[in-house]
Amino acid sequence: MTKHVLPELPYPYNALEPYMDEATVRLHHDKHHQAYVDGLNKAEEKIQEAREKGDYALIKHWERELAFHGSGHLLHTLYWENMKPNGGGEAAGPIAEQIARDFGSFAVFRAQFKAAAVAVEGSGWAILGWNPKFNKLEILTAEKHQNLTQWGVVPLLTVDVWEHAYYLKYQNRRADFVEAWFNLINWDDVNNRFSKLAECKCI
Template sequence: MPYQLPELPYAYDALEPHYDEATVRLHHDIHHKGYVDGLNNAEAKLAEAREKGDFGLVKHWERELAFHGSGHLLHTLFWMNMTPNGGGTPSGSLGERISQDFGSFEGFKKQFSAAAVAVEGSGWAVLVWNPEFGKLEILQAEKHQNLTQWGAVPLLTVDVWEHAYYLKYQNKRAAWVETWWNLVNWSDVAERFEKCKA
């Protein structure tokens, strides 16, 4: 089955004033769809290569698979990680674990924001659960897939590709990251945290 663009869990204008409707429409309907289409194309080309026994372009299509597949996964998480009237601080075991692994929620928030703003070029900041290390980590992902850790489970992500914020925030990435905290869906992040620990 080809991969499909998931519907947003809210209306296009639901994240206003922090995230404008025009950007959400472009970001979801054009950019995210582009990664879904690229993923489907890479899967089809690899299937064709297996069928023909011709792997001359396998390096290219494997890169396309990683790039578009990671883009699709991270964008899907990104939309679910936001909610109208979000923000605040996490509670329960997630809140406790953040304090344990980062010293405090404020320490976590400052590190996460700094990581997001410092991504080189286009990419993401991602809060992950690393089951091998038994702790939460903050990672950067450049071009969707670079600088990640094997086995790490993404829980929370912010998109810092310019297409994610340029219409409203122009080149002010730090301003986008600061306002994005008002949208964080901590219930979604906590649910993901509990699932990956189980």
């Protein structure tokens, strides 16, 4: 079986200062994200063992582990790529046009996205995704990332609001963290993901 590996950060650990501190980035990437990669590999190994033995007594458990760790790995990978040093500002290009079409303005999108992120109960994510069935952008929240979704939605931008993403610098001030995170958004990455939807005729 091909093993999943922890992707390297696309920038140095301290590159997101002052909005995100180096210590948090190291802990978040090297420990928390690595744990999802390890858990995903283990779940896939156990499911392969079950297939080989024809013994599915624990399949419910391992499928849950697959969903939890797989979702964590995918969302964290998106999260790191969605940020860059000297990022932020208003969206530009095709994604800006779509945001204006679906939300009315960038200011309205920003206000709704921040409110959604701050309102997530416990640990979770806020996500901007494209729904090809509804033909529009959606802001979604995932309080248990393996459970809450809209089927078919393609995530384009996400912010991690689990406490491990901000607690060392911001303590319990999630709203301050989300406000600072807007200065790190890599709109080039978001536009690239959005453009690929047109290539696959998903838009």
